[in-house]
Structures are given as C-alpha cells and as structure tokens.
Amino acid sequence: MSGILTVFFKEIKDILRDRRTIISMVIVPLLFYPILTMGLASIISSQIEKTRAERQPVLVLSTNAAPELMSSLAADSSLRVVPADSIQALLLRHAETDTSLKIETIQRIFRTQAGQIPKESKEHIYYAAISKKWIKAVVEMPATMPAQTASQDSMVIGVYTDQADVNSEAAGDHIRDWATALNDSLVDQRLARFGVNRRALQPFWLSSQDVAPKSKQSGRLMAIMLPYMLMILTMTGGMYPAMDITAGEKERNTLETLLAAPVARWHLAVGKFLTVLTAGFVTMLLSMTSMTLSMKWGMMGMSEGGDQAASFSMSAGTLGWILLLMIPMATLFSALLIVIAIAARSYKEAQSYVTPLLMVVIMPAMINFVPGIELNWALTFVPVVNLCLALKEVLLGIAKPAQILAVFGTTALYAGFMLFVASRIFDRESVLFRT
Amino acid sequence: MLQAGQLTKHFVDKKKGTIRAVDGVDLDCKRGEIFGLLGLNGAGKTTTLRLLATILRPDTGSIRIDGIDALTHPEAVRSRIGFLTGTTGLYLRLTPREILSYFGRLASMDAPTVKRRSDDLIDRLGMAEFADRRVDKLSSGQKQRTSIARTLIHDPPLLILDEPTTGLDVVTSRAIVEFIREARTLGKCVLFSTHIMHEAAKLCDRIAILHAGKIRRVGTLADFRSHYGHEDLDDIFVAAIEDNGGSAR
Helix, strand or coil, rough: CCHHHHHHHHHHHHHHHHHHHHHHHHHHHHHHHHHHHHHHHHHHHHHHHHHCCCCCEEEEEEEHHHHHHHHHHHHCCCEEEEEEHHHHHHHHHHHHHHCCCCCHHHHHHHHHHHHCCCCCHHHHHHHHHHHHHCCCEEECCCCCCCCCCCCCCCCCCEECCCCCCCCHHHHHHHHHHHHHHHHHHHHHHHHHCCCCCCCHHCCCCCCCCCCCHHHHHHHHHHHHHHHHHHHHHHHHHHEEEHHHHHHHHHHHHHHHHHHHCCCHHHHHHHHHHHHHHHHHHHHHHHHHHHHHHHHHHHHCCCCCCCHHHHHHCCCCHHHHHHHHHHHHHHHHHHHHHHHHHCCCHHHHHHHHHHHHHHHHHHHHEEEEEECCCCCCCCHHHCHHHHHHHHHHHHHHHCCCCHHHHHHHHHHHHHHHHHHHHHHCCCCCCHCCCCC | EEEEEEEEEEECCCCCCCEEEEEEEEECCCCCCEEEECCCCCCCHHHHHHHHHHCCCCEEEEEEECEEEECCCHHHCCCCEEEEECCCCCCCCHHHHHHHHHHHHHHCCCCCHHHHHHHHHHHHHHCCCCCCCCHCCCCHHHHHHHHHHHHCCCCCEEEEEEECCCCHHHHHHHHHHHHHHHHHCCCCCCEEEECCCHHHHHHEEEEEEEEEEEEEECCCCHHHHHHHHHCCCCHHHHHHHHHHHHHHH
C-alpha cells in the first residue's frame, strides 16, 4: 500500500507544478463559467438592446396609394422610412455591375407594380438592397386604402426581411409591432361603428399557471446541462495528468527507471490512477462551485430569468447523490485514460488517442438534450447515458432509488473492470515498450 | 551475486518477423567485480540487462540475484539492484532531493533513513549546491550526478548500467567511470554494457562479448589477448565477433 501512496503523492506534486494541468484543472473551471454566464450574457443582452434601440431604415413601396398607413408608419419611433428614389438610384447603379439584377424589373417595382412581379425576381432585388445595408426591410403597401373605418375589407401588407441578418430581423419585429398596434386601433374603430364591444369577439380566455416551485423551474435547465458538463469536465480534468504521467514518462525516459524500482507494477498503476481520479474530481468540484455561483450571481443581472436563477439552489442531499454517482464514473474515466495513454509512445501520440475518446463521451452525454427520454431498466446498462439520465432525475427530484442504485452498480462494475485492466497493463511489455 | 542461465527473449517485429534478441545467455558476476558486456549496437545488450533488472521477463532461463529467484520474487530482487542507463531521464519538475526521496520511498525505506541516505549522497557527489533546484534548471553534468545518486539511494549490492557513458561529455563520463570504480571498492557487483572496447578494457575485471543475442566469449583482457593473438583492442573485438566457434569460458 505504501508504494501506491508514494507514487500518488509524487505524481500529485509533479502535476501541480505543470502549467498545463493547472490551466485545465483549476484556471479553466474557475474562469470559464463566470465569463460564460456574466460576460457572454451581458454582451448578448447589450447587443440586443442596441439593435432594438436603433431606428431601422425601411423601404416602403406604393406609398401614394396608402397615405394613412404611410403617415402612421413614418411616425413610428423605431423605423425610418428611406426615400424610395435614392434606393432606386442605388439599385440601378448596382445593376450595371451585377447582371442578375434586371433594370426593367427594378423600374417596375418602383412604378408601384411590385404586386405583379414574380416573387423570385423581386425578392432577389430586395435581398440585394438589404445585403448592401441600404435598408433593413421592404414594406409593400396595398394599392388601395384598407384603413377606412367604414370598410370591412382586409388587405395584405408584404414585409420582406433577411432573417439571417439580426438588424433586418429586428426591423421585421418593429414592423410587426407597428402593424399589430395599428390593426388593433382600426378594429376598435370599426367595432365602435357597429356598436360592438371588443369582448364579444373573445368569449373566453385561458389563464395558464406553472405550479412547479421556482427552484424546480430553474432546476430544469440545470438538470439538462449539469450532467453533460460533469462528464466532460471529469474527463478533461484527468486528461492532461493521465498523459503526463504515462506517455510523458516514456517520452522523458523515466519509465524504465521506475519499472526497475522495487515496487509492484500494479502499485504504480493504482498510484497513477488515483492521481488522475483526483485531478478529474478536483476539476469537477471546482466547476460545479463556479457554475453554481455564476448562475446565482451572474444571471441576476440579466433581464430575463433573473428571479429563477436567483432562486436556484441545490440541497445537500442532491449534492451528495451527485457526488456519489460521479465516483464510479470518474473511476471509469480515469482508468480508461491510463489504459489508453500508457499505450502511446509520446505525449503527442497520447493526445491523438485521447481526443477521440472525449468525443466518444460527449455524444452519449448529450442524451439529456433529447426531450422525453427517461431512465429505464435497459438504459441502466448503457455507460455515460445511464449516469446522465440518473443525474437529471436526481436534479429534478424525480429519481427512483432502485434505478439510481442500479446505475451506480453497473457503472461501478464497468469502472472495476477498467481499473483491473489498468492495473494489469503495467505488466504488459508490448504496451510499455512499444517501438 | 548474479547468476543467469540460458536466458532467451524474442520479440515480434511487424517487418522483420521474430527476432531472438537474447539467445541462450549465461552470466555469472561476483561481488567486488566489474563485469563488462561488450557488443555492437543491436547485439542484445539492452535486452539482456533489462531481463536481469527484471524490467522484462525472459521467455526461458533463470536469474538468481543475491540468491533470490528473480522470476518468482522480482520486487525483492529489484531492491538489490541499482539500474542506470545513458539515456535515463529524470522528473524535470522535481528537485534532486525529491527524486532521491521518491525512489527511496519506493524501495520501502522509512523517512529518516531516506533523509540520512540522501544527505550522505548529496554530500559525497557534491550535489549540495543544486539539490533543491528543479531538475529542468540543471546542467547535464548535474543531472547525471542526480541519476547516479538515484541509482544508489537504496544502497543496492548490484549495479546494472546500460551504456552509462553514451552521449556524455568527457568530464561527465569520467564521473561515471569514477562512480563505477568506487562501487567496486565498496564491494558491489557492477555489470555494465558498452560498445566501446577501450572503456571495457580500462574498467572491467572480466568482459563478455555479446553478438546476435549470444555470448561469444567471456574472460579477462589477458585471456582475450592470448586467445586471439592481438594486442589492439579493436582487433580483439572484431575477431571475437567473427569467431563463430569459440564459446570457451
């Protein structure tokens, strides 16, 4: 036993002096989540605010035919109606170099005949004007006037945007908001003429309430994300140490000396395995702490979901279950990393083996992103998948103890087998002395 | 101290097929003796020494070290061996003192003994100045002294040295030669391999010439000179390699 501990303490001391390990084990988990949640979230929300606040330039066609609509649109504070002449001039000049734009079609569009032009032809021209950033959207007004209170007709206003462009999308939203408001007021006016109350059009309303406690609502996102993150972090945390203390020993010519030391081979293996396991667990714990705190404090600043995030908390029992379930999983990963990395002749070769392994773990770990999949007895035997589902159910508070224990059992079984393989691999000359 | 009988070891190479790296090797080295294993590159020296150091297991044959069967009690045997090669690396992020402590603890020495023994070696090998500096900051000579100290930390009666001077400068390889001689005066058995006849002639009490996995001849330098009738050391070496018949001892 003392051999195992000697190897373990030496390896821990050694990897803690390695910058790569410190970065992957401590720095990344501690900084990643605060940056992700606070930094990214605030950048996104400020960008959305900025886009919303800008007055988006729009081109309005057939303006003469609908002066009432036109004046209402021009009065909207979030839109800016661009003079049609200037856009026409820009398009005609552009058509000289871009032959796909037909001059005649452009002229017809601006001669208020847009309604008669084939869809593809005019959309191509609208797209050219939007992609050139001259305008963000095109509004095709109807030729006749629909807004009269006396009328009972309905008219179509065409709105053309580029949904791949955030600003164009925002312009489309503004136009829809404007149309909804105007529509409502025109409907009210028409109804008033007939002496009809608006409520007559809506015999009843649905009032839906989510009865789940606040903590559970926010727990849902956590239940999907956390198991996935735990898998990846436990793996990545152990990756660099695993490569360093196996393939790295070969590369630095220290392995032979170690094998000549009076210590049982399996003691070496287990000491190294415990090092990788510790690194994986430390990474996982630091990440969980950092992620929970980031969600608690960072998300409060965001306009949406602030209350939910603030109310997020994990009970000691839940945390205990998570840690308990992660022990066999981390064991399996660590032993697997040792087995794979010791087969490599160099650190670089080890990286080329371990990177695909990470992919193999990421895929099944995404199971929680698929809606509707629940833990059943068959899935209990699928590694990674079983644990991700079990962790989700634990986090949601809907776990069945028998199934959770079964998941723990099967994972422990796989882990035990892999640990056995790892302990024996230091006896394999063909692996240790590959040429 | 060391008896090996009929050792064989083969490897399977994808291109070359089966290679008999060690093919019926017998060796017998005594305490207070420097024994040289001389051979060309690829003769099987490294494999032979790895078998004796229990790093590899032989296909057939027997090894007894200090009276202990190496195949059944490899760990007990290893605690009696100091193993060093010319390409041996060190843990770059540890200090020499930490490395000594690590290998001392691996040899089941208790903490006070490890400390006493480390201090003694650091003093004897003139390592005090750099003993607490990280290995990646050391010169190649300082690293080599650290390697020697590491080999001796558990005070092994048998030293197995695989081409210990290969790639070293004159000053550093002289330190190794001194270390080998001193080990003999301390009554240790030193088994070392080299492909340089002059080095073997200068140091060894007895020499074995290994070629294609087989021992061609074992004897003192005087034996070799009288048997082959050459004075020049290189001539003796070449004659021994080309001599297929003689396996006289």
